Amino acid sequence: MWSNTLGESFRIVTFGESHGPAVGVVIDGVMPNLALSEADVQVELDRRRPGQSAVTSPRAEPDRAEILSGVFEGRTTGAPLCIVVRNLDARPGDYEALREVFRPGHGDRSWLAKYGIRDWRGGGRQSGRETVGRVAAGAVARALLKGQGVRIVGHTVAAGGVEARAFDEAAIETNPMRCADADAAARMVAVVQEARAAGDSVGGIVEVRASGVPEGWGDPVFHKLDAMLAQALMSIGGVKGVEVGDGFAAASMRGSTHNDEMAPGGMLSNHAGGMLGGISTGAPIIVRVAVKPTSSIARPQRTIDVRGAARVLEVRGRHDPCLCPRVVPVAESMVAVVLADAFLRQQAMVKAAGALTEARAALDFADIDLVEALARRFAIVERIAELKGGGPVQRPRREEQVRRLWTRSARLVGLDREVALRVLDAVLEASRAWQERKQ
Numbered sequence: 001m002w003s004n005t006l007g008e009s010f011r012i013v014t015f016g017e018s019h020g021p022a023v024g025v026v027i028d029g030v031m032p033n034l035a036l037s038e039a040d041v042q043v044e045l046d047r048r049r050p051g052q053s054a055v056t057s058p059r060a061e062p063d064r065a066e067i068l069s070g071v072f073e074g075r076t077t078g079a080p081l082c083i084v085v086r087n088l089d090a091r092p093g094d095y096e097a098l099r100e101v102f103r104p105g106h107g108d109r110s111w112l113a114k115y116g117i118r119d120w121r122g123g124g125r126q127s128g129r130e131t132v133g134r135v136a137a138g139a140v141a142r143a144l145l146k147g148q149g150v151r152i153v154g155h156t157v158a159a160g161g162v163e164a165r166a167f168d169e170a171a172i173e174t175n176p177m178r179c180a181d182a183d184a185a186a187r188m189v190a191v192v193q194e195a196r197a198a199g200d201s202v203g204g205i206v207e208v209r210a211s212g213v214p215e216g217w218g219d220p221v222f223h224k225l226d227a228m229l230a231q232a233l234m235s236i237g238g239v240k241g242v243e244v245g246d247g248f249a250a251a252s253m254r255g256s257t258h259n260d261e262m263a264p265g266g267m268l269s270n271h272a273g274g275m276l277g278g279i280s281t282g283a284p285i286i287v288r289v290a291v292k293p294t295s296s297i298a299r300p301q302r303t304i305d306v307r308g309a310a311r312v313l314e315v316r317g318r319h320d321p322c323l324c325p326r327v328v329p330v331a332e333s334m335v336a337v338v339l340a341d342a343f344l345r346q347q348a349m350v351k352a353a354g355a356l357t358e359a360r361a362a363l364d365f366a367d368i369d370l371v372e373a374l375a376r377r378f379a380i381v382e383r384i385a386e387l388k389g390g391g392p393v394q395r396p397r398r399e400e401q402v403r404r405l406w407t408r409s410a411r412l413v414g415l416d417r418e419v420a421l422r423v424l425d426a427v428l429e430a431s432r433a434w435q436e437r438k439q
Contacts, residue, residue: 006232009344010144012137012337016087017119018127019095024084025133027140029344030070032078036143041065041083044139047173047329048131061089065136083136087129095121100306101313105295112306128237128323131330138333141340148343149212154332155180156324157288159204160191178328188322196321199298199314203291204324208335210274210285217280217342224278225342226287232334233289238323239331241290245273280342289331291323378431385435399428 005013009029016023042065049063063085070081099120102108107126112118119125142152155172156179157164164181171182177192179185188204195202218225230242250258250271260276260283261268267283274285296319303313320326403424410420 006235007337007341009348010141010337010341012133014130014133014137016084016130016133017124018087018122018129019119020087020121020124022084022086023129023132024082025137027070027081027083027137029341030076030078030081030140031144031344032076034076034143034147035074036067036071036076036140037074038065038067040143041067041136041139044135044142044329044333045085045132048135048326061087063132081140083133083140085132085136098313098315101311102303102305103295103313103315104301104303105292126237128320128326131236131326131333134236134337135329135333138329138336141333141336144340145336145343148214150210150339150343151212152208152210152332152336152339154178154206154208154328154335156185156188156328157205157207159188159322159324160195160202162187162191172328176325177322178325192322201294201297201319201321203293204322205288205290206324206327206331207286207288208331210335210339213274213280213282213285213339215280215282217339217346218275218278219345220278224275225280225285225338226273226275226278228338228342229285229287229335232338233287233331236289236327236330236334238291238294238327239289240292243288243290244275245286246271247273247288285335285339287331287335289327291327294320294323374427377427381431381435402428 004015005011007029011028013026013028014023015025045063045065049061066084066086068082068084070076070079098108106123108118108120108123111126122129145152153169153172155164155167155169156177159177159179162184164179164184166181166184168180168182171185172178172180175182175185175189177185177188179188192202218228226244229244233239233242246253246258253271258271260270260272260281267281270283270286272281272283273287274281274283296315298314298316300312300314303311305311403421406420406424407417409415410417
């Protein structure tokens with residue numbers, strides 16, 4: 001598998017299975033001296049963990065973060081960070097009945113078709129438990145972005161057909177749906193509980209807003225910032241769609257409405273969701289994800305087993321009747337990881353540009369030194385011409401001595417011999433022409 005890595009400058013690799021001994025993440029590219037503790041990671045893991053409310057899975061995992069490497073005395077060292085979370089409430093026996101049966105809506109059959117083996121204990125890597133590593137990485141990315149003034153907030157904007165109409169950030173963490181509209185949240189909870197009682201599930205929409213992102217992050221063409229965000233968000237299990245800014249609503253708008261006009265103070269609207277040409281505009285980045293209904297439901301569904309025989313399946317166990325509340329911190333983390341990567345890429349580009357400017361300035365000084373050295377040399381050539389009193393301009397023996405001198409000197413300073421001799425030939429030719437004019 002080559003698909004467990006995300007990012008270039010801020011690179012994460014998640015590991016572990018749902019009912020294995022542990023899950024976690026390795027992060028490379030974290031700058032040294034960044035203040036970081038297990039408590040910083042724990043805050044985000046607590047938001048993602050199961051068993052939080054009646055609308056999430058009852059699996060009782062404490063999800064305690066252990067930083068195994070990359071931090072010393074509360075600060076990052078620049079070495080790879082490894083964060084692990086032990087699985088303490090795994091019950092692989094709950095999935096024994098699914099050993100040879102494919103669950104509708106899951107990737108069981110497609111995984112087996114690709115790899116010829118599958119972990120039937122809760123789906124292994126396909127389980128939502130894999131997102132523990134993402135959220136841990138997101139906590140580190142947030143710590144990095146905090147120093148740049150970037151703030152990321154996610155919330156549920158729709159679930160089970162109920163849509164939020166207001167945005168009160170203070171309400172998000174006060175209700176089990178993580179909805180910024182308290183009235184809508186109460187209706188969402190009722191719909192989710194009704195679906196759970198019926199052995200069913202519901203889907204919804206989660207929005208993430210990132211404020212404080214400056215202009216200029218992201219790259220055009222294949223590394224557009226919105227493309228990188230879309231990839232990261234679509235990689236979350238259960239996400240079936242991503243939109244940026246007005247998203248699909250833009251298809252029914254006119255350019256005169258959708259275009260974000262500008263004034264000296266900045267953008268006058270934000271239909272583009274904070275990105276144009278794949279590069280951040282300085283306006284808040286706004287993305288939304290469509291989350292499908294949880295696939296594991298306790299209602300009879302037609303399926304097949306590994307031999308292709310028809311079966312009827314009712315999935316039992318501990319499952320979320322709606323994924324949205326726990327997708328919120330995961331989606332936030334994916335946005336944080338992508339933005340951290342974009343920030344480090346931008347920083348590297350700025351440093352490279354600065355280094356190039358410095359190198360060009362140094363080259364200019366070297367050229368000045370070279371011109372001054374040539375001026376001194378030709379003054380001496382003129383003096384030699386006077387001393388020779390009209391003698392022969394070209395003296396092969398003397399020129400051969402000069403060539404040997406240049407060869408030795410080039411070797412001593414590490415200059416390519418051929419380069420040195422090409423320059424010498426040009427200098428000697430110019431010297432001869434100079435002497436001939438003086439005679």
